[in-house]
Amino acid sequence: MREFARFVTLSPEERQRVGYGDPVPLGSPRPRLFKSHRFAVEYPDGATGECRYTRLGLRSHQFRFVYLDGKELPSRQYVGTFLNGGAPAVEAAGRDRVERAFKEAILHERIFTFARASLPSDGSRYLNPERYRLKAGKAKHLGGKYALCVLIGRHLVQHSHTFETLEEANTAWRECGGKSDLYVACCNRLDRRWELPRYNPLYKDGHPRKVEEHACC
Secondary structure, three states, rough: OOOEEEEEEHHHHHHHHOOOOOOOOOOOOOOOOEEEEEEEEEEEOOOEEEEEEEEEOOOOEEEEEEEEEEEEEOOOOOEEOOOHHHHHHHHHHHHHHHHHHHHHHHHHHHHHHHOOOOOOOOOOOOOOHHHOOHHHHHHHHHHOOEEEEEOOOOEEEEEOEEEEEEEHHHHHHHOOOOOOEEEEEEEEEEOOOEEEOOOHHHHOOOOOOOOOOOOOO
């Protein structure tokens, strides 16, 4: 998961201005700061991945979070302060922002995947009537809402009332004893069916990550 870090150099004046270590006499070799770096992280759902750091400026740092399968969280995190201390400081700042990036990914998935009413212009999604399990009007009403579902045949069917947030649905699942035959799912408006969200911290607590070889598809 690691790679050799890339560096940029600072002049002695810049080094003293940002407070990076002790003052360096003029004429000394310029110190180096990380320009890019990669390191392992763990997500709230228990999966592992990689944080990809890029130093954009003295007070500008970008952190991207990627799963082992290459799927990147849609939320990039930025830090607008000095990060002195080399790799340990960079890695600490990145790991401090994993949970925030994950929460924003949950919201992004709900809005732009499950509740979306029109197809994206980039062609990444298309309508497939073979996926439909709900009528258009019902899918419109339920799109982006969560519920506890059961598996009937190869498809998820709503079993509880709906919840506005994933956290509420997760709480209901725990209150039911974390039953393996119940799934926290979200209604996909375009595909007119219930699906498991990709991002859910409940997976770390034993909630199934998938339904029998993509049985919900």
